[in-house]
Amino acid sequence: MKIVVAYKWAPNPQDLEVRADGTVDEARGKPAVSEYDPVAFELARRLADETGGEVVGLTVGAAAIDTPLARKAALSRGLDRLVLVADDALAGADSTRLAAVLAAAVRAIGGVDLVLAGDSSVDVAEGQVPLTAAAQLGWLGLGRVTAVTPAAEGLSVERDTPAGVAVLAVRTPVVLAATADAVVPRVAGMKDILAAAKKPVEVLALAALDVPAPAVTLATLGTAKPSGGDRRAVLFDGSDPASAASQLVGALRSAGVL
Amino acid sequence: MNASNASQSWVVVADDPAVTGLVEVARTVADEVVAVVVGARPVADTVAAGVDRVVWLGEPGAVPLEAFAPQVAELVAAARPVAVVGAATPAGRALLGAVAARTQAPVLGGVRTVSVADGRVVVTHAVMGGIAERTVALEGGPAVLAVEAGAVPAGGATAPVAEVAGAPLDAATVTQVRPKVRAGVDLGAASVVVGVGRGLKAEADLGLIRGLAAAVHGEVACSRPLAEGVEWLPKESYIGISGQHVAPDLYVAVAISGQLQHMVGVRDAKVIVAVNNDKNAPVFGQCDYGVVGDLYQVVPALTAALGGSDD
Numbered sequence A: 001m002k003i004v005v006a007y008k009w010a011p012n013p014q015d016l017e018v019r020a021d022g023t024v025d026e027a028r029g030k031p032a033v034s035e036y037d038p039v040a041f042e043l044a045r046r047l048a049d050e051t052g053g054e055v056v057g058l059t060v061g062a063a064a065i066d067t068p069l070a071r072k073a074a075l076s077r078g079l080d081r082l083v084l085v086a087d088d089a090l091a092g093a094d095s096t097r098l099a100a101v102l103a104a105a106v107r108a109i110g111g112v113d114l115v116l117a118g119d120s121s122v123d124v125a126e127g128q129v130p131l132t133a134a135a136q137l138g139w140l141g142l143g144r145v146t147a148v149t150p151a152a153e154g155l156s157v158e159r160d161t162p163a164g165v166a167v168l169a170v171r172t173p174v175v176l177a178a179t180a181d182a183v184v185p186r187v188a189g190m191k192d193i194l195a196a197a198k199k200p201v202e203v204l205a206l207a208a209l210d211v212p213a214p215a216v217t218l219a220t221l222g223t224a225k226p227s228g229g230d231r232r233a234v235l236f237d238g239s240d241p242a243s244a245a246s247q248l249v250g251a252l253r254s255a256g257v258l
Numbered sequence B: 001m002n003a004s005n006a007s008q009s010w011v012v013v014a015d016d017p018a019v020t021g022l023v024e025v026a027r028t029v030a031d032e033v034v035a036v037v038v039g040a041r042p043v044a045d046t047v048a049a050g051v052d053r054v055v056w057l058g059e060p061g062a063v064p065l066e067a068f069a070p071q072v073a074e075l076v077a078a079a080r081p082v083a084v085v086g087a088a089t090p091a092g093r094a095l096l097g098a099v100a101a102r103t104q105a106p107v108l109g110g111v112r113t114v115s116v117a118d119g120r121v122v123v124t125h126a127v128m129g130g131i132a133e134r135t136v137a138l139e140g141g142p143a144v145l146a147v148e149a150g151a152v153p154a155g156g157a158t159a160p161v162a163e164v165a166g167a168p169l170d171a172a173t174v175t176q177v178r179p180k181v182r183a184g185v186d187l188g189a190a191s192v193v194v195g196v197g198r199g200l201k202a203e204a205d206l207g208l209i210r211g212l213a214a215a216v217h218g219e220v221a222c223s224r225p226l227a228e229g230v231e232w233l234p235k236e237s238y239i240g241i242s243g244q245h246v247a248p249d250l251y252v253a254v255a256i257s258g259q260l261q262h263m264v265g266v267r268d269a270k271v272i273v274a275v276n277n278d279k280n281a282p283v284f285g286q287c288d289y290g291v292v293g294d295l296y297q298v299v300p301a302l303t304a305a306l307g308g309s310d311d
Helices: A037-051 A068-075 A095-109 A129-137 A190-196 A241-254 B020-029 B041-047 B065-079 B090-103 B203-215 B224-229 B260-266 B295-305
Strands: A002-006 A054-061 A081-086 A114-117 A140-151 A154-161 A164-170 A174-178 A201-203 A217-224 A234-237 B005-014 B032-038 B053-056 B081-087 B111-117 B120-127 B132-139 B143-147 B161-163 B172-178 B192-196 B219-222 B250-254 B271-276 B289-292
Touching: A002 A037, A002 A095, A002 A129, A037 A054, A037 A114, A037 A140, A037 A174, A054 A068, A054 A095, A068 A081, A068 A190, A081 A095, A095 A129, A095 B090, A114 A129, A129 A140, A129 A174, A129 B065, A129 B090, A140 A164, A140 B065, A140 B090, A154 A174, A234 A241, A241 B271, A241 B289, A241 B295, B005 B020, B005 B041, B005 B065, B005 B090, B020 B032, B020 B081, B020 B111, B020 B143, B032 B041, B032 B065, B041 B053, B065 B081, B065 B090, B081 B090, B090 B143, B111 B143, B120 B143, B192 B203, B192 B260, B203 B219, B203 B250, B203 B295, B219 B224, B250 B260, B271 B295
Parallel strands: A002 A054, A002 A114, A054 A081, A081 A201, A114 A174, A140 A174, A234 B289, B005 B032, B005 B081, B032 B053, B053 B161, B081 B143, B192 B219, B192 B250, B250 B271, B271 B289
Antiparallel strands: A140 A154, A154 A164, A164 B172, A217 B132, B111 B120, B120 B132
């Protein structure tokens, strides 16, 4: 079974500065393998070991996603090899564009049975890309996956749905996005990090991929810092808990909240 | 896509009749709202109370909803609507993703406001997980929007429901559904929510939080680590970027530091109260009222001041 782990190399927005005008200063951001993606690496490795398959890492983005550190961070997580599409034309790309490039890269890799992804990226946090990529490939895409095991014809997949845990018989090829707690990912040890340096990396040129052109143009009319920070923040000293509690309850009553 | 049909917008429904949020957005940009419903017939009939026309893809049986996504995308693309609105849930996003792939339009999430200006759809939405907002005008294709689902439309006028034979991908069969052991928590409907975070030392101490929640007639919620790290509360209870988004009249954050990933989920609460022993915790910059103190002293005092009793 040939498995692609589609992951993101991205900074945590908590480390980013939002300027008063709503623009984002990414200078302080330290990119890493996105928070929930290690779950996908782990699921892929386990499945490949059970089926005698190969795990290919795949990430796409701006040129800055291809650094020695970024390569090592991915390759030390159980990949057999890594494929990158790193081009500044993808800086700030939306989910549809990223999904289109991922899908084109999956087609270029060829013979892929399964694309595994994490729940959502740490920076955009919408969980849209794997599902759009599935549609770009013409494959089924399923989110909220909690378990994947080999089955007679394809895969047995468990999903967390509103009705309960659904068990599905799934034929490949398919795109699956795992929940954040589907498995506990292993921590890369020194041996994994050293081995990472010897694993093959292939850089695909964006121009060489068959990517459909975006149809919709977005004109940015403005940016803003969200208003969440405008709350009044009236603080009471809790060193006298009873006094602080009665002051707070009084304030909430006079504000009409209670 | 060619010029769109400016008088029509579509909502894509993935077996969830809670569509008032979707329809509200769809109506702001077009006079006529058409719903395409994947799921059981009663869902289509319920949705019909809120829209002008329903296209129903038949009983899905053991086929997962996501397998209908390409067909939904074809139907939507053929109608060339000015906007396509779906729920910001995994199932909703599967349908929206197919529409996006078919039309090569971006999916905009975190939608705050939608309007039409000079014939273009203008959307203000949260970006980068909610740390910033952006207003964009779209050209060249439909506005594909992922929004909070809202409520189930009330009965009354009922739009016609037309059945179109379903043509799902032949890729998966649901063989079994194991119902959840714990009852679902309906945080979305609660007017008061008490959220607790990592500052709680032991699972047994949840009794303190439940006592406070009872005193304010609220539901108990938590930050992600308490639901997915230690699993003291069910997963449906966690509030945050990838968890629940709630807008209660009052949100009480107990021992929650105020990380962005959590606070995004309560941004629309009318009043936020924070209890934390760290006066420098970011939550105090994002609340209306705060008590700087130890939750083990402040929460019982607060429960007593509200006339409740400790559990």
